[in-house]
Amino acid sequence: MENDQTQPIQTLTSPLPPITTPPISSLPPKPSQLPLVILSLISLIFLSGMVYFYVQVQSLRKTATTTTRNTQPTPSPMTTNSNWKQFKNNVFEFKYPPMFSDLILKDKEFGSKMTEDFYEATYLDPNQTGGGPGYTLMFRVIGPSTNPKGLSINNWLADQGLNSEGYGGDFTRTNNEVVIDSQSTILQTGIGKGFTEPTEYNLYVTSGNNIYTLSYTIQSNEEGARKYGGNFFDQITSTFKFAN
Numbered sequence: 001m002e003n004d005q006t007q008p009i010q011t012l013t014s015p016l017p018p019i020t021t022p023p024i025s026s027l028p029p030k031p032s033q034l035p036l037v038i039l040s041l042i043s044l045i046f047l048s049g050m051v052y053f054y055v056q057v058q059s060l061r062k063t064a065t066t067t068t069r070n071t072q073p074t075p076s077p078m079t080t081n082s083n084w085k086q087f088k089n090n091v092f093e094f095k096y097p098p099m100f101s102d103l104i105l106k107d108k109e110f111g112s113k114m115t116e117d118f119y120e121a122t123y124l125d126p127n128q129t130g131g132g133p134g135y136t137l138m139f140r141v142i143g144p145s146t147n148p149k150g151l152s153i154n155n156w157l158a159d160q161g162l163n164s165e166g167y168g169g170d171f172t173r174t175n176n177e178v179v180i181d182s183q184s185t186i187l188q189t190g191i192g193k194g195f196t197e198p199t200e201y202n203l204y205v206t207s208g209n210n211i212y213t214l215s216y217t218i219q220s221n222e223e224g225a226r227k228y229g230g231n232f233f234d235q236i237t238s239t240f241k242f243a244n
Contacts, residue, residue: 084097084098084239085097085098085100085103087103087141089243090243091144091242091243092207092212092240092243093240093241094214094237094240095236095239096121096139096236097123100121100123101121101122101123103119103120104119104120105118106118106120118142118143119140119142120140121138121139122135122137122139123135123137123139124136125137135219136218136220136228137216137218137219137220138216138217139216140213140217141213141214142212142214143211143212144210144211144212145160145211145212145213146209146210146211147209147210147211150209153186153206154175154186156204156211157186157188157204162188171190171191171192172190173189174189174191175187175188180203180240181240181241181242183242185206186203186204187203188202188203189202194222196225197229198229199217199220199225200218201215201230214237214240216236
């Protein structure tokens, strides 16, 4: 008997492939956008605040300029009309500053076309240098002046020769329509040669076929014309009322 020699069975196994790990990328991670968004919002808020602040400053400057322009100081006698004197007739009434003398009836004006009775009051500025004889300001109420033709005030003034230049051509008069107490009137201003401010203000009002004049004259220098000029007269006429 032959000796059988059993050969060991060889199991063939294929080699396992090597395990490899994926390479780690060398690129840095993508940064977050959140900080950039926050920074943008902060910048936007800051710029909006600066724009708002600039607009507010400009508005305040404009308001301050307007306030200064509209509240220029006026002479102390004009700061209030609570203690002002009053003139009243059967056609109208108004108030005038207490620094004036009383409006008293004067004699008829002599040597002029206007021969109506008139009331007159004056004021002398104690600090005046130069100016008229014995007064700085003169205020008159003249009338009634007859207007039998029923002319308009402008035509009546032309008919009376009161629209022309006066004082040897060195005086220029200008007429403007103004509404006082809901009635149309004519305000005539006169500027003398060498002056930049009017030194004469005449307010003409009508009542039927009669015309009344509120005449205001500044006998002073250029400084006095500025000090007692249009704003001064406007405050007087602001108290004007027609009788009911």
